Amino acid sequence: MKRGPIARIILALLFVALIAVPVIVSRIAAKRKAAAGELNEKAAMARYGFYFTDVSKQAGVHFIHEAPKFDPKLAAIMPEVASMGASVSIVDYNRDGWPDIYVTNSRIGSMNALYRNNHDGTFTDVAPELGIADVNKPGTGVSMGAVWGDYDNDGYPDLYLIKWGKPMLFHNDHGHGFTDVTAKAGLPKWINASTALWFDYDRDGKLDLFVGGYYNENIDLWDLKTTKIMPDSFEYADNGGRKYLFHNLGDGRFQEVSAQVGIKSRRWALASGAADLTGNGYPDLFIANDYGVSELYLNDHGHFHEAGEQTGVGFAPKSGMNVAFGDIFNQGKFSIYVSNISEPGILIQGNNMWVPEDGTSGNALHYENLARDLGVELGGWSFGAQFGDFNNDGNLDLFLANGYISLDRNRSYWYDFAKVAGGNSSIIGDAKNWPAFDGRSLSGYQQKRVWINDGAGKFEDVARAVGVTDTHDGRSVAVADLWNNGALDVVVANQNGPLLIYKNHVDPAEKWIEFSLEGTKSNRDAIGAEVTLYWNGQEQIQEVEGGNGFAAQNDLRLHFGLGKHPKIEKAVIHWPSGTVQTLDNLTPDKLYHVKEPE
């Protein structure tokens, strides 16, 4: 070394500072976050304009999810392979104008539940009497989710039951019961699916059904012929279940057309969502895959081509577990939120907020991930998420469920998980090579996130402050105005845990407007219809969806927060049929029922 001691001392100080400063900054940030604790309801209302209360018990909902138990060959890693199945979907099955709640259970012999809204803040499970409770029978697999769509346009939403097992389609008999029409529909005998959605991909006015396989459809998890059932890679796996697109033939039958229309994938699908992202009037299909990249199938007049890499969303492989669309900047464009895994010191995938890049549209559409800049990157082992304006301030907020497996708080499976997950396909792909769980947790006891959008490009997590304090293993999240009072409530299905109903209390000074759409030329549920609301010089687009999030479905009614003293200019509805309808003279704090012009 040629320089003298002073230069060396300066270098040493710089070296120490380079190491110390990020550590100090991150510790301070962590302390601040820890200090931002729970608030009482009055303080939360004053600071954030809303708060949640878990009213599930008062509402008469005592549902506890039970996980499946598979072939004893998987006993060592049963907590991992049986880590999904808790789901929630919102449906007004009896068309009484009040949202009801359907939840799935996953132990053989366990019952699903349909909680009818009694209009007084209580709910009653009517699934047994309507014939959609006892659906997890031996030999038929178990429920993983449910999506509702009026496939025969009779005005009543029908039920597709997502299963690891025999898929089931139930026709809604005008709210008085359900008929199993699976055989007539022509569905396959067995699919190990974790996601499905209703959408009218060819705009023929009839709802079609997408189903995304997770495990290979030849695997019966209760009767394994081999233990080589696991993903052949943690991030490049392509040995999962196939994808299905069931084209609605209009007579109660469906034709599987995925290959014909260009959907071919054996990635491990966990979540899906459909929206017209390119603006050509046809719904595009976004699939979040576990153990790999996301896929974005752009819809060109009923034919799809996979454009994940082209659009930027399908390059870095992660563990996709959610798809939610939201116009977070009030620009009339959908961003896409995909949840992944983040565990300090081991795996920092970060969740993705795919935001359309300025100047890109149509088939040249390109996304950039702004999750970190916006502050919605790190949740934990994240699952379901939904956008919704929880404080009615006019900006879409974000609710995220986290937590994978909560067993022994003091012992973690992460070391063993990382050890095998990084190995060769012949090792990771065989369940017998995986170390035993032995009662350990894996990213367990994690907080949910309630990120409120300040409208200026930042989201702040206020979950604990606004009353979302549970640490159950969150899976599926759905939002709906359950009390018909202009506040978006949140329902969370937890794996091996209770169904939680978070009732929302919002500052009444913050206004809102809701739309309930009914298609005529379009499918009757108006799934795929887009409403763009213009008020106070800004616009926000929302879409009626036939399934999204993680194994979830929101209320088909669309809810817009408006903030204080809103001046609404108009609402423009793009119906799936192509009809464009403009609504004027709208006033806040009202639910509008809109029928598609004939």
Place this chain on the structure above:
Amino acid sequence: MSNPAVAIPAQQRVKPPSLKSWLTLNNRYVPPVFITLILLAGQLSYGILESYERTLLAIGTAIVIELVLGRIFLGKWLNVASAYITGISVGILLRSPAFWPYAACAAIAIMSKYVLRFRGRHLFNPSNFGISVVLFLLPATVAMLSIQWGNNMWSLITIWILGAIIIWRVNRFNITLTYVVSFLVLAVIRAHIIHEPVLSEISPLTGPEYQLFIFFMITDPKTTVRSKKGQCLVAFLVALLEMFFRLDQSVYAELYALFWIGPIALLIEMWLDARRAKLAGTPTSAIATSPGIAQPS
């Protein structure tokens, strides 16, 4: 990781590089080319990187800091092959959605060569030091590549064969071989101790970070001892300490093992050198500053 092929004799250093030296494997640019090929193959086939920008940031930071510190403290513009390997290693191995950890880790790695020195010799493998420090101190921000690379047997075999040939040509294969054999034997012992499948204990060795570890990090001539026997002993001790870290469920056991064993081995070698020099009446500085090992590279 520093350049494993840079133990170039003094007389060779003064000669201008001939065409032959560029075409043969025995020059300092082979490992950078090899690791670049690994990166490109991995990225183009599997998209292994967090992003090109982050990797380029790490490489750029490492090179700039190397040049600046070399100019300030050594009075010359250093060859950047070693800094390039350090940067590219950080860019491949580190996983963070943020950009700054890539620059910070590369900077810490290069600066460690100039700060953490003893008798004119840097003690830590630069990238091992940088990555170990940020992993240990910033767990909420960074993680290490442990799951990427396709998990494909053919890509694994290709990298192993190419890596083995190169490491053999630069006379470091004994280190890699000793470590791998030690790891395998100790993996069987670990599996027996904790009653887990043997393949689950062997599994890490088939992952991508181990390929970088055994070919580029543990073989770094600047931070390994000189004698063949000593190198084998150190490689075994790294595997042995790693076993204890693994029994304690440390995810980055191999990094931390090298972090401790590497400098201790060097200090012992320096102490032995000094003792021998004293007995022979040779000044200690004559050994410590001999070309090829005394200067940061």
